[in-house]
Amino acid sequence: MTSCERLVDSGDVTPARLRAALGRFASGVTIVSTVLDDEVHGMTANAFTSVSLDPPLVLVSIAESAKMDDWIRASGRFAVSILHRDQERLSLHFAGAPLREPPAPAFTWRYELPFVDGALAHLACSVSDSHPAGDHVLHIGNVDGLWFQHGGEPLVFHTGMFRALEGQEEQTWGL
Ligand code: FAD
Numbered sequence: 001m002t003s004c005e006r007l008v009d010s011g012d013v014t015p016a017r018l019r020a021a022l023g024r025f026a027s028g029v030t031i032v033s034t035v036l037d038d039e040v041h042g043m044t045a046n047a048f049t050s051v052s053l054d055p056p057l058v059l060v061s062i063a064e065s066a067k068m069d070d071w072i073r074a075s076g077r078f079a080v081s082i083l084h085r086d087q088e089r090l091s092l093h094f095a096g097a098p099l100r101e102p103p104a105p106a107f108t109w110r111y112e113l114p115f116v117d118g119a120l121a122h123l124a125c126s127v128s129d130s131h132p133a134g135d136h137v138l139h140i141g142n143v144d145g146l147w148f149q150h151g152g153e154p155l156v157f158h159t160g161m162f163r164a165l166e167g168q169e170e171q172t173w174g175l
Helices: 015-022 067-075 085-095
Strands: 030-036 041-047 047-052 059-064 078-082 105-110 113-115 121-133 134-147 155-158 161-164
Touching: 030 059, 030 067, 030 113, 041 059, 041 067, 041 113, 047 113, 059 067, 059 078, 059 121, 067 078, 067 121, 067 134, 078 134, 085 155, 085 161, 105 121, 113 121
Parallel strands: none
Antiparallel strands: 030 041, 030 078, 047 059, 059 134, 078 121, 105 113, 121 134, 155 161
16 A cells, blocks of 8 residues: 555545644644733644744734734734643643633743743744734744743644654754
8 A cells, every 4th residue: 555545535625624634743832822901811822833033033823713813913922832741731721621620820921921831932922923814813923032941842732632752862963
């Protein structure tokens, strides 16, 4: 059997099939957060990517229907916390998934933005551009400040499930 023969059925594009196909792309998980009038709002997002090193730009894709879109438009700033593998419950909480015993999120303040405690990396961003794209809005952020841990394992999202990296060896590719 060739690898093509293992591909599932037709080429039809529906939202459910698109989600299933894109779910094959493994990603990390972030919590995007911001503040307005001393009130903090956060949400879980994996549609996060680097855009440019110089100038330093990143992108988050936020559903137009999510409250976070209004919060980012109003505040003009957002924080990205890249989650540690132990932060699955927090990630569910900030995705609006009900938990019987929700963890109390703790925030660390940097550059007057709220970051989730215990994350692998924190990026403080100012919105440099926002582009509506279908049912999402692409918010591009200039990175004003960043902090990261040396070591620590990321939370991974793949095929709709949280996972952890396993069996990987330390590599020295200079990245
Ligand atoms: P709400 O749904 O009202 O809030 C989200 C949750 O965070 C609620 O439970 C709320 O109580 C809690 N919360 C917010 N602020 C605080 C606070 N200050 N203190 C304590 N709790 C607080 N959607 C996208 O648009 N883009 C993505 O890239 C994306 N990626 C996702 C990746 C994963 C792995 C998952 C599970 C979901 C993802 N989602 C994504 C879906 C998104 O996280 C949910 O739709 C989310 O509920 C949208 O949040 P909201 O801004 O509408 O606010």
